[in-house]
Amino acid sequence: MTAMEPATPPTPAQLLRAAEIVLSRPAMAGVAAATSPERYAAEQEGILRRLWDGSAALRRTVGAWDSGRAVPSSSSALPGARRPSTEERQVQRLKGQLAEAKERARLYRGRAERAQDEVTVLRTRLEESAERSREAEETATTVAMERDILSARANDPVRALRTVHRALRSAAATRSSDPRDSAAPGTDILRAHPSVRPLLELIESAGGDREGLLKTLDALLVPDLPRAAPAGAVETSVVTGPRVVPLGGGTEIGGSCILVELGDTRVLVDAGIRNDDRADHVAPRLLDTELASGPPVAAVVVTHAHNDHGGWVPAVVRRWPGARVLCSSATAELLPLMWQDTAQLMRRRADERRRWGERSADAPYGRAEVNVASRAIEDLPFGFRVPIGDLDIELFPAGHILGSAGVVVRGAGRRIVVSGDVSVERQLGAEPLSLPVTTEETDLLVMESTCCDALHMSREAMVEDLVRSVREVCENGGRVLIPATALGRAQEIALTLSSRLPDLPVLIDGLAGNVAETYGRHAEATAAERAVLSDRVRRVKDRRAEQLTFRQGVVVSTAGTLRGGPAVIWARDILPDPANALFICGYQDEDAPGRRLLELADGNGTLDLPDGPVEVRAAVRQFQLGAHADRRGLLRVIDEVQPHEIMLVHGREEAQRRFRRLLRERGDCPVDTAAWSPAHS
Ligand SMILES: [Zn+2]
Missing domain, CATH: 3.40.50.10890 (Rossmann fold)
Structure with a gap:
């Protein structure tokens, strides 16, 4: 074979030999130290093949080495006395490759485990920071809502005027002809609102005319509602007194709402949230259907700040923007807090429903509605009367929670008492139940019946x-x-x-x-x-x-x-x-x-x-620490009020039926939980 003849391509064994020879050159000492002949043969196959083709000397040396007749011309990197056989070398090579592969696998496994650990740590951190940012976002929203409410309270001239108005009215309160009213407690507004006193003194000292100012404020603040029978209209029925319709929370617990209407004056006592099987926050059961037409709601009187009594009020104020919101002073403080919390909860639920693909998943109200409703709140101290169109409202302490009230509604010479949630047992955090004389012999007592079937332990x-x-x-x-x-x-x-x-x-x-x-x-x-x-x-x-x-x-x-x-x-x-x-x-x-x-x-x-x-x-x-009167407690209330008729609400139908039977046996007059009008007399 001469240099001019084309070389036969090397076998893998020959290629390896060629690599060993190349690596044995002194100039390749550095490379030889960093790699094995096998790896060099694999990585530099192209170069080796070109050398093989171009160098007859290399081909010869490989041929001589393989046959064991000759050694490479340079002796600097020669193996020792006995060269291992081809099989032995192959076994050794394979062993080396195996060890190398094992080592590499061990390294990769370690690396994978460390990476997995890091992923876990990062994921935990990510979850933590997501949780924190959610918390921070909610705190920020709450703070913003609280600020809205406080600034509205501080800067609302109508609220200030209303307070002055009530103070003046309280000072100039005229006794009604009803003898039962003369003993009404008549809470002193100045005690509930001490800040009004200097204002009144200022009016006095400026030679102000209290009467005139009162008339002006009456005109400004008490809206003129359309009368029941406008002049010239043909009366189709004789109005005998207020009509009462339980719109929600009648034979159930949740979504309490009682409509009291007289002529064109519509007042709701409570507007609570109902939780039904499908959704968590819905309107009182009949609110939308019963009030679909007719005059607007003039006011919502909220007995207490629990969500099943006051939670739907922002939605009511959105629907009837002129509606006033009346409640006790403590309830006035508590309602915005409860609404804020509910609005946030409703927003979270709506977000969830949207994520599940529900397109029209909107919260019933949000921050804006909470602000509007908060501004509409007028606190009405216990025992003080306020006219709403043809009706007239008074609150009394009901003993259930801080600020909880019962309501006396008067109109056309009739009286209706709504108990709200009531507790006869004294609690540390609530004003004790105190039934004013104005509740006595009421035409209708609308009474809660949560525990009408139970007798509580002391x-x-x-x-x-x-x-x-x-x-x-x-x-x-x-x-x-x-x-x-x-x-x-x-x-x-x-x-x-x-x-x-x-x-x-x-x-x-x-x-x-x-x-x-x-x-x-x-x-x-x-x-x-x-x-x-x-x-x-x-x-x-x-x-x-x-x-x-x-x-x-x-x-x-x-x-x-x-x-x-x-x-x-x-x-x-x-x-x-x-x-x-x-x-x-x-x-x-x-x-x-x-x-x-x-x-x-x-x-x-x-x-x-x-x-x-x-x-x-x-x-x-x-431990049973309820805040609702049991059967004994409810009977005590009835005995004190001696109502002409009794309508049970806020309870379970079966228990109400049994309690009504008991009332009839006692000689009381229970009526069905349904629309009610006073009998003609
Ligand atoms: Zn309650």
Whole structure:
């Protein structure tokens, strides 16, 4: 073979030999140290093939080496005495390749594991920061809404005028001819609004004419509603008195709304949210159909700030923009807070529904409607009367929660009393029930009947039991979680614990904390002992920090059903430890996690919370601390009022039927829960 003859292409073995020879050159020492001949042969195959073609010397050397007759011309990198056989070299090579592959696999596995760890860490961080940004966004919205409401209160001239108006009216109140009115309590508006006094004094000292000013304000602030029978119109029926129609919350609990109408004056007592099977926040059952035509709603009188009584008011004010909103002073403070929270919840639900593809998933109201409705609120102190068109409204304390009221509606010489939610047992956080003489012998008593079928154990005994149980757990170094509704029960429990166990640390978390602050503000304004927060009873500001450091005491948190809210986060923390306890204090419906927890109460087990399962080792107990009158309490109210007729609302139909039978047996006159008009007489 000469240099001119084309070379036969090298076999893989020859190519490897060629690589070994090339690498054995002194000039290749650096490369040889960094690689193996196998890898060099694989990576530099092109170069080696060109060398093979162009160098007869290389081909010869490979041929001689392979046959064992010759050695490479340079001896600098020659193998030692005995060269291993081809098979041995191949085995060695394969072993080397195997070891290398194993090493590489080990490295990659390690790298993959580290990457997986990093992904987990990053995902957790991402979730945490998403959660924080959600929290921050909600806090920002709440703060913005609170600011809106405060600035509206501070800058609303109509609100200021209304307060002056009521003060003047209160000062110039004329007695009506009804002898029952003469004993009406007539709360002094100046006590409820001390800030008005200097204004009145200013008017006096400027030689102002109170009477004239009152007339001007009457004209400005009391809208002229169309009369029932305009001059010249043919009267088709004799108006005998106000008509009453339960539009919602009649034979159910939720969506309370009672229409009282006389002539063209329509007043709603309550406009609550209803939760039905399909949606969480809907209008009172008959509100839209019954009021589809006819005169606008002139006012909504809100008995108390619970959502099933006042939660639909912003939607009512949107639909009838002139509607006034009347309630007690404390309810006036609480309603905007509840509406803000509901608006945020409704927005979250609507977002969820949109994500599931529902196109028309709009929240019933938002921040704008909450602001408008908040501006429409007029606080009406207990015992003071305000005219609304042909009707006239008065509130009295109903003992259910802070600010809760019953309503006396008068018109055409008739009186209707709506009890609202009522409690005859004294509570620390609520003005006790006080029925004014104006409720006596009312034509119709519209009465709640939540517990008309029940006889409660004495409240005092129940409170004693709760206090003793809390003390036991805390003295043994444990923590107690009490899930409670945001408005009413949470504050009542905190007030009870702090009055009986003054050294016990108590945390209030969630909306219950915001409400507790309102209790405090209201306590200050009325000099009542209702300040919930103190050195020992604190609001949770930084939940993560509190969870790490709060080791002994009581946590009161929303939601009472363990369906959501911070109570779920605390339950996850508290339930797995046998030193702790969870005390259920409110009603639990069929599918509430709180109900399932009670079913576990005898033995330990696993509870499914909204964010996943949790092991239950803590003690679980139930305490009945209701804020509704039981059968005995309701009968006491009836005996005091002695109404001509009674309509039961806000209860379960079957229980109402039994209670109506009892009333008839006693000689009372219960009527059906349906549209009512006074009998002609
Ligand atoms: Zn209520």
